[in-house]
Amino acid sequence: MQDNILSMSSITKAYRMGNEEQIVLKQIDLQVRKGDFLAVLGPSGSGKSTLMNIIGCLDSPSSGNYMLSNQQINELNEKELAAIRNKEIGFVFQQFQLLPRLSALQNVELPLVYAGINEKERKQKATEMLSRVGLEDKIQNRPNQLSGGQQQRVAIARAMVTEPTILLADEPTGALDQKTGQQIMELFQQINREGKTIVMITHDREIAKTANRIVHILDGQLREEAAYV
Amino acid sequence: MFKENLKMSWMNVMNNKMRSALTILGIVIGVSSIIALITIGKSSMNEMTSEFELFGADKISIQVLGTPLKQGLVESDIEKLQEIENVAGVSPTLSGNTTVVASGAEKTNVLVQGKNDVYFSKSKDLVEAGRGINQLDIESENKVSLIGSAIAKEMFFGQDPIGKEIIIGGVSYQIIGTLKESNDFSGSSTNDSVIIPYTTSMGLLGTGYVSSVDVYMKNATNSEKITEDIEAALSEAFYDKKEAFTVMNMQDMLSSINKITNMLSFMLGGIGSIALFVGGIGIMNMMLVSVTERTAEIGLRKALGAEPKRIQQQFLLEAVFLSLIGGILGFFGGVLVAYVVCLIMGTSLILTASTVFLALGFSAVIGIVFGIAPARKASKLHPIDALRSV
Numbered sequence: 001m002q003d004n005i006l007s008m009s010s011i012t013k014a015y016r017m018g019n020e021e022q023i024v025l026k027q028i029d030l031q032v033r034k035g036d037f038l039a040v041l042g043p044s045g046s047g048k049s050t051l052m053n054i055i056g057c058l059d060s061p062s063s064g065n066y067m068l069s070n071q072q073i074n075e076l077n078e079k080e081l082a083a084i085r086n087k088e089i090g091f092v093f094q095q096f097q098l099l100p101r102l103s104a105l106q107n108v109e110l111p112l113v114y115a116g117i118n119e120k121e122r123k124q125k126a127t128e129m130l131s132r133v134g135l136e137d138k139i140q141n142r143p144n145q146l147s148g149g150q151q152q153r154v155a156i157a158r159a160m161v162t163e164p165t166i167l168l169a170d171e172p173t174g175a176l177d178q179k180t181g182q183q184i185m186e187l188f189q190q191i192n193r194e195g196k197t198i199v200m201i202t203h204d205r206e207i208a209k210t211a212n213r214i215v216h217i218l219d220g221q222l223r224e225e226a227a228y229v
Numbered sequence: 230m231f232k233e234n235l236k237m238s239w240m241n242v243m244n245n246k247m248r249s250a251l252t253i254l255g256i257v258i259g260v261s262s263i264i265a266l267i268t269i270g271k272s273s274m275n276e277m278t279s280e281f282e283l284f285g286a287d288k289i290s291i292q293v294l295g296t297p298l299k300q301g302l303v304e305s306d307i308e309k310l311q312e313i314e315n316v317a318g319v320s321p322t323l324s325g326n327t328t329v330v331a332s333g334a335e336k337t338n339v340l341v342q343g344k345n346d347v348y349f350s351k352s353k354d355l356v357e358a359g360r361g362i363n364q365l366d367i368e369s370e371n372k373v374s375l376i377g378s379a380i381a382k383e384m385f386f387g388q389d390p391i392g393k394e395i396i397i398g399g400v401s402y403q404i405i406g407t408l409k410e411s412n413d414f415s416g417s418s419t420n421d422s423v424i425i426p427y428t429t430s431m432g433l434l435g436t437g438y439v440s441s442v443d444v445y446m447k448n449a450t451n452s453e454k455i456t457e458d459i460e461a462a463l464s465e466a467f468y469d470k471k472e473a474f475t476v477m478n479m480q481d482m483l484s485s486i487n488k489i490t491n492m493l494s495f496m497l498g499g500i501g502s503i504a505l506f507v508g509g510i511g512i513m514n515m516m517l518v519s520v521t522e523r524t525a526e527i528g529l530r531k532a533l534g535a536e537p538k539r540i541q542q543q544f545l546l547e548a549v550f551l552s553l554i555g556g557i558l559g560f561f562g563g564v565l566v567a568y569v570v571c572l573i574m575g576t577s578l579i580l581t582a583s584t585v586f587l588a589l590g591f592s593a594v595i596g597i598v599f600g601i602a603p604a605r606k607a608s609k610l611h612p613i614d615a616l617r618s619v
Contacts, residue, residue: 058532058612079536086534097529097616101244113233114534158533 004067005165005197006032006055011064013050013220024050026220028064032166032199037192039208040201041225042217049170051217052201056089056168057081069165086114090159090167094174096151098143098158104130105139108158115162129157133187149180156187160196167191169200173207185210234539238546241519242554252515253555255508256595260559260588261566263501267584268567269574270494276576277486287317288351289456290477291442291463296470301438306466313458315447318347322441323427325434330396331384339380340422341397343430351445355419359391359406366426373429374402378410379420397423398433452480505591508555509599516548516603520610527607528615541608548600549593556592560585 013025024047032038042048053059054066057073066073069088076084090111091097098107108126117125130139133153143151152172159167169188173181189210192198200211208214214225242249291310295301302321310319323343329336349361357378366373374395381390390404408419431437446455456478467473520527527540564580571578 053613056532058616079538082531082534082536085532091532093616097525097532099526099529101240110530111533114530114536114539162534 003034004031005034005036005069006030006199007065007067008054009065011054011061011066013047013054013059014062024220025054025061028220028222030215030222032197034197035192035195036213037189037198037211038200039211039214040199040217040222041203041205041208041214043203046217047220048201048203048217052168052170052199055166055199056091057084082114086111087162088165090162090164092152092155092159092167092169092172094171096143096148096155096175098151098154100143103140103142104135104146104154104157107143107154108161111158111162125161126157129161130154132160133157147180148176149183152176152180152184153187156184156191160191166197166199169198171202171204172200173202173204181207231542234543234546238543238550241547242550245519248515249551249554252511253508253551253558255504255511256552256555256592257508257559257562259501259503259505259508260556260592261562262504263498263591264560264563264584264588265566265570266497266501266563267494267587268564268578268580269570270490270497271581271584272567272571272576272579273574274487274490275579277490278483287446287448288479289444289446289452289459290479291444291459291474292477293438293440293442293463293474294472295438295440296467296473299438299467299473301436301440302442302463302466303437303439306462307439307442309462309466310442310444310459313444313455313462315451315455317445317447318351320345320348320351320443320445321427321439322348322443323430323434323436323439324441325430325436327398327433329380329384329398329423331390331394334384336380336384339397341430341433342419342422342424343427343434344424345427347445348443351443354409357407357409358389359404361406362424362426367428370428370432371426372400372402373405373426375406375408375424376404377408377418377420377422380423381407395423397425400433452478456481505595509552509595512548512551512596513599513603515551516544516600517606519547520544520603520607523607524610524615527610528612528617531610531612532616537608540610541604544604544607545597545600548604549596552592552596552599553589556588556595559592560588563588 008028008030011025011028012023014021014023028051040048040051050059054061057068060074064074068084071084073084099110102110105123105126108129109122112122112125127136127139130136133156135150135153135157138146138150143154146154172188173184176184185207188198188200198211200208202208216223216225293301307319307321310316321343325341326338327341329339344362345367346362346364349355355361356375359375361375362373365371374397376390376395384390385393390407393404394401395404396402402425408424410420411418425433427439444455444459446452456476460476463474463476464471530540568578
C-alpha cells in the first residue's frame, strides 16, 4: 500500500438530469502503484471518460476518497487543482489537442509556462523532451505541418515535460491508423520501462493489451482482469 | 507569468488581424472624434482668449446712452468712478469729427478723440514717437495732440511732425507725438484720427458729456465687485435709469465664452463617448465570440495547469490590447482631423499631454470594462466541458 501513487476508495459520481439522478460511477476502488501501466478498458458509455476526468483532476467525485501522490484531491479548490494538474498529471488526448498557432516547441513549453519556469530552462527542457520522442528536427513545425503520429508524439512530449507522477492517456491511438497507433503504443511502453506510471483509457482490447495491467469498466463498475495482476 | 500572458494575448490579437481591425474600428472612431473635438475646442478657445486678452481683460467698458436731461457722464461722475475700490484708473473718451489743417493742407471729417493720461499709461505701444498725454495736459487743458500714422504720412510727408502746429476745428494745437500704426482688425483704428486731452476736447466739441469710459482694474479677480460698484455709481448718476448705460466686463465676457466652448466640447465629447461605448460593446461581443470559439483551447490550458486567474488575465489583456490599439490609432486620427480643421480655421493646434493620456486611459478603461465579462466567462469554464467541445 505504501507505494500506491494513486488510490481511490468508494468513488461515486452522479449527475442530476432534471429530476432523475444518473449514477455514472459506482463505488470505485482503484490502486495504482508506481511504475504501473494500467489500461482502463470499457465500451463507450461505461463511465470510463468520467473516471479519467476524476483521475485527471478535471472533475470531482460526488463522494469517496481520492489520493494522488499523498494528497487528498477531493478537498482542493480550483487553483490548487490547477497546480496538481500541472505538476502531477500529463494528459494525452485522442485528438492531440495541440494549439494550432504554436510550434511544436511552444506547445511542449506550455505546461512549463504555467509552472512558472523561465524561458531558457523551458526551451531546453522542451527541446530535450521532443528529441526523446524522436522529433528533434521538427521542433519549429506547427501542428498542421506534422503527421498525426508526429502530433501525438508532440502531445506526449508535452505531457512528459513537467515530469508528472502519472501519464494519463485517453484513447491515444483513436485518431491514428493502425501502424502509427502501434508505434505510439511502443513509445508508451518505452516510457513505462523508464519508470513512468501510465494510466490509459481505451475501448480497444488490442491496445489495452500493451499495458501490463487491465481493469474493465462497465456500467460504472470496475473489475480487475486477473491474468494481468 | 504576466509577460507570457502578454505575449500570448498579443499573438491572439495578431492572429486575427482582419477581425481585430474590424473590432477596434468603433474605438478608433470614438477616440478620434473625442480627440479631434477636444483639440479643436482647445485650439479655438485659445485663439479667442488671446484675442480678448489683446483687447484688455482687466478693463471694464462703459457705454453711456444718457437721458434727455443728461446726455453723458460729467467730470464729477468720472471722479466718482475713480474713487471705487480697486480701480487703477479711468479713461474717458469723447469723440467727434472735425476739419484739421496742417502745412497748408486741409483734411475734413477727421475723428478727434479726447483721451486722458490713464489711456496712455494703460495701453502700451500706442505712441510711435514723442510722448503721450500726461496729467498736466489734462489739468491745464493744454492744446496738444497726437496724430495717427495716416495723417502723419499725408500732412507731414518727409518731415518730423513733432513740435509742429496742427489746426483742429480752427484752433491751433501743438503735436507732441505720433501714434503707432494700428491694424483695422479690432475696428478701432487710430491711423486716421487725432487724439487730444479730453478736458480740452470738451471745449472743442462743445459738450461736457462723456459717452464712453474704460475703467481699468487693479486686479481682474475683483471684477464682479467692481462691476457692481460701477453700476451702483452710474445708476446714482442717472437717477436710477438703468437703461441709460451699459457696463461690459471683459472678464465676464471671456468666462461666458469659455463656458459656451466648454459646454460645446462636453456635448461633442458626449457624442464621441457614445461611439466609444458602442465600440466597447463591439469588443465585448468579439471577446465573447472568441471565448466560445476557443473553448477547447481554454479547456486544454486548464488541463495543462493554467489557473482560472491566468485565463482571465489572458482574455482581459486581449481586450485591453484591442482597445489600446484602437485608442492609439484613434488618437492619431483625431489629431490629424484636428490639424486639418485648425488649418482651415487658421488657428494653431494645441495638443496637451492630458489629451494623450485621455485617449490612452479611456481606451484602456473601455478594454477592461468590456473585457472583464468575457474574461470571467472564460476563466469559469469547466475544463471537461471545455475539452469536450472539440
